[in-house]
Amino acid sequence: MASSEELHKRRAAAVARGIGSVVSSYVDHASGAMLTDVDGREWIDFASGIAVTSVGNSAPRVVEAVQRQVERFTHTCFMVAPYESYVAVCEMLNALTPGDHEKRSALFNSGAEAVENAVKIARHATGRPAIIAFDHAYHGRTNLTMALTAKNMPYKHRFGPFAPEVYRVPASYPFRDALPGTEAAARAIDLIEKQVGADNVAAVLVEPIQGEGGFVVPADGFLPAVAAWARGTGAVFIADEIQTGFCRTGTWFASEHEGVVPDLVTTAKGIAGGLPLAGVTGRADLMDAVHVGGLGGTYGGNPIACAAALASIETMRELDLCAAARWVGATVLPWLHDLAGRHPLIGDVRGRGAMLAIEIVVPGSSTPDPAATAAISAACHRGGLLTLTCGTYGNVLRFLPPLVIDEPTLYRALNILQAALQGAEAG
Incomplete structure (x- = not known):
């Protein structure tokens, strides 16, 4: 060796x-x-x-599930010849994510892909262009998600130009701004309304706890206030739970700590025990607004990754x-x-x-x-x-x-x- x-x-x-x-x-x-x-x-x-x-x-459960699936079949593309495990993962996501409303899910490969598709869904459903992101945010390395990501080096440096209609406002960072959550939210909302206009906002995208930006936990009240503003203006509230999801913060999803129910939730990372899988889950009316064929991808919801996800979730529940x-x-x-x-x-x-x-x-x-x-x-x-x-x-x-x-x-x-x-x- x-x-x-x-x-x-x-x-x-x-x-x-x-x-x-x-x-x-x-x-x-x-x-x-x-x-x-x-x-x-x-x-x-x-x-x-x-x-x-x-x-x-x-x-162990993930290894066994992957081995069984590899022996049965490795790939068909769900958009060509569908299979049960994709449906089962979507059912799990619909049940586990916050809120008891009717939901739908779609599966992809990576967190960045999930975020891109959540933005697509929000824009399609609302007919609006603008996406609100926050200081210190990280959402991925594709062109759109680089635009959504705050930090230049190493993620954005000399990779532009980036996707348009992305607007950044201050997040809640208690160590550095010492603001109560409602005041930090009011500061962000004021900038959105002045500089973007509420009627132009398709979605507000936020990590319930910022990941790459510094594991910043927003002050209590920040997330509920931003979510309530989005709901009141017809914007889609997207929770990026890619790093915070699947038990990581002590609940299935970090949004639950303050009782926030997002319109859309993006997931990846911990979902499948090490295999590449991601999802967008949310209100049925939003998810179903997109025309047939408007969402998808060759490998999204690969059967091996889906088998791993079902085994991972079973492990999370059992342990x-x-x-x-x-x-x-x-x-x-x-x-x-x-x-x-x-x-x-x-x-x-x-x-x-x-x-x-x-x-x-x-x-x-x-x-x-x-x-x-x-x-x-x-x-x-x-x-x-x-x-x-x-x-x-x-x-x-x-x-x-x-x-x-x-x-x-x-x-x-x-x-x-x-x-x-x-x-x-x-x-």
């Missing part, structure tokens, strides 16, 4: 430079919350493939992974707050369930410190903990452990993090 060093040399000669990786080790196998690289080194996985392997890597995520939050948040009390470079601790973060700043200020953030993350990697950074300023460490992580492994991870923080402060 090739070593990581050998693979890295092969990669340099074969893989486009624009594809980056967090670490230079190459994975050989993985199980649950642990990764093992080709050199035999073990890592505790606090990335979960960016919130994808919530049920753990190579989850009560919503409760597991709440346990992670109840265990880790006090630890992080204690660390913040002893390490002044931690400016903020935030998150819900198993979607947690610390924001790193120059001690005694709110000035972002991306260099220290990178150093802490690198120290975690050297210690055997795989972590990710994020945030508009590159100064947030985010933690996304698989929801099946056990207590000893979780505490080992926290001890590695503590040592990394101590090392960063020591110079």
